[in-house]
Amino acid sequence: MWKDHLLTAKQLSRGDVETVLDRAGEIAADPEAVRGRLDGRLLGLLFFEPSTRTKMSFETAAKRLGGGVVDMGSVESSSVKKGESLADTVRVIEGYADALVLRHPSQGAATMASEFVDVPIINAGDGAGHHPTQTLLDLYTIRETAGLDGLSIGIMGDLKYGRTVHSLAHALTNFDVHQHFVSPESLRLPRSVRYDLHQAGANVREHEDLSAVLPTLDVLYVTRIQRERFPDENEYHAIAGEYRIDADVLADAPEDLAIMHPLPRVDEIAPEVDETAHARYFEQAHNGVPVRMALLDLMLP
Numbered sequence: 594m595w596k597d598h599l600l601t602a603k604q605l606s607r608g609d610v611e612t613v614l615d616r617a618g619e620i621a622a623d624p625e626a627v628r629g630r631l632d633g634r635l636l637g638l639l640f641f642e643p644s645t646r647t648k649m650s651f652e653t654a655a656k657r658l659g660g661g662v663v664d665m666g667s668v669e670s671s672s673v674k675k676g677e678s679l680a681d682t683v684r685v686i687e688g689y690a691d692a693l694v695l696r697h698p699s700q701g702a703a704t705m706a707s708e709f710v711d712v713p714i715i716n717a718g719d720g721a722g723h724h725p726t727q728t729l730l731d732l733y734t735i736r737e738t739a740g741l742d743g744l745s746i747g748i749m750g751d752l753k754y755g756r757t758v759h760s761l762a763h764a765l766t767n768f769d770v771h772q773h774f775v776s777p778e779s780l781r782l783p784r785s786v787r788y789d790l791h792q793a794g795a796n797v798r799e800h801e802d803l804s805a806v807l808p809t810l811d812v813l814y815v816t817r818i819q820r821e822r823f824p825d826e827n828e829y830h831a832i833a834g835e836y837r838i839d840a841d842v843l844a845d846a847p848e849d850l851a852i853m854h855p856l857p858r859v860d861e862i863a864p865e866v867d868e869t870a871h872a873r874y875f876e877q878a879h880n881g882v883p884v885r886m887a888l889l890d891l892m893l894p
């Protein structure tokens with residue numbers, strides 16, 4: 594049952610996704626209707642890696658629902674620094690909060706943590722694994738922009754380490770879409786994700802060159818090269834900057850192409866793109882609030 598814990602996008606059926614997106618739409622249309630919904634409830638924020646959007650939008654969502662947050666703060670300022678294990682940390686903080694939002698550098702950390710607590714755990718990113726709540730706001734944005742079925746969606750950049758990509762690719766198997774993955778050979782989707790997509794019967798193609806597919810796309814989801822996950826910094830420098838969207842690239846794009854990005858960007862999208870009708874990434878980030886309000890509303894009885 595995904596409402597016990599939200600750990601990976603693999604848990605989510607089409608019906609689950611539609612339930613969250615529909616609820617988010619209702620909340621966005623009438624936020625007053627859920628005022629006080631989480632009165633007296635607290636969300637525990639455990640971020641072992643940096644975050645702006647995920648952490649602040651969960652905090653905003655909890656507060657807009659009338660709840661509050663307890664924040665572990667940085668690793669440096671917490672007892673993690675003294676060597677406390679993740680299992681002990683979550684067992685302690687479940688006594689302070691009604692649900693836990695966990696970001697951690699280790700793949701599988703949220704799943705492991707969920708075995709030690711009774712309150713819901715929401716995976717806010719586990720290393721190069723998954724980021725399911727990002728996927729829900731991505732799908733919300735795609736649906737608002739272009740609908741969901743019948744689309745051709747390009748996903749470009751660091752497909753190997755990008756957890757938002759892994760979650761989005763899995764979730765899109767619930768819909769009638771063509772997925773085009775664009776990356777250098779060294780940053781292809783992990784074999785395990787390709788296997789899962791194949792098993793799900795997904796309509797998938799891989800490309801090294803964006804120009805081969807750009808004119809056919811409805812959505813282009815651009816991702817940052819995850820510098821912090823490269824074992825060798827030289828490998829990062831060999832690739833950084835190769836897959837960049839600017840006005841020249843967009844000359845060949847369909848007029849109604851939506852460009853998305855989970856953010857933060859470094860230089861994958863030139864600032865000049867921000868002023869075009871293609872840019873959807875700031876709206877996408879803002880959609881994190883109604884989508885996370887919907888999640889908390891559905892997960893906390």
Ligand code: CP
Nearest residue numbers: 644645646647855856
């Ligand atoms: N998209 C996303 O996860 O952003 P943050 O790292 O700022 O939370």
